[in-house]
Amino acid sequence: MVDQNVNQVVEYGKPDTPGYELPLLLFGGFRTIVDRLHAELARQGHPDIRPAYGFAMQAIGLNGATASELGRRLGVSKQAAGKTVDRLARLGYAERVDDPADARRKLVRLTPRGIDSLRRSAVIFEELRADWVDTLGAERVRAIEDDLRVVVPADGFRVDVAGWFG
Numbered sequence: 001m002v003d004q005n006v007n008q009v010v011e012y013g014k015p016d017t018p019g020y021e022l023p024l025l026l027f028g029g030f031r032t033i034v035d036r037l038h039a040e041l042a043r044q045g046h047p048d049i050r051p052a053y054g055f056a057m058q059a060i061g062l063n064g065a066t067a068s069e070l071g072r073r074l075g076v077s078k079q080a081a082g083k084t085v086d087r088l089a090r091l092g093y094a095e096r097v098d099d100p101a102d103a104r105r106k107l108v109r110l111t112p113r114g115i116d117s118l119r120r121s122a123v124i125f126e127e128l129r130a131d132w133v134d135t136l137g138a139e140r141v142r143a144i145e146d147d148l149r150v151v152v153p154a155d156g157f158r159v160d161v162a163g164w165f166g
Helices: 021-043 050-059 069-075 078-089 112-135 138-151 161-165
Strands: 095-099 104-110
Touching: 021 112, 050 069, 050 078, 050 095, 050 104, 050 112, 069 104, 069 161, 078 095, 104 112, 112 138
Parallel strands: none
Antiparallel strands: 095 104
């Protein structure tokens, strides 16, 4: 039987929680953290950063990456990765440079502005986790993290959330 309330606002705390509530709660927790991160980054001088840019900058890393490598790391096409790099370059977070190991290739590297945004993000994530510890307690937060490590694939997870939406 189809649940006619699937697209309705979820009422939390019922004794027999429907299965669809777990992914909604996990996504809601993720969104809460990420939205607060981006609000604080905007206050600290990075108003143009979006979640996809953060994932891309993490995938670029401090050593740089080619557009193909970036696409593989993000689980998107080389063309999609290239568009993200174009946006990051326009905003001053990344740049394309010649690969010193192969003059035929271009590397994408983070600029000082890109590195600054990642460093600030790391500090803000620590503060947001501390907020969860203040609310739930250190043992509960560690237990949530440990439990998620059990169910999330050990070989990593895909971050191409946009692909879910078409």
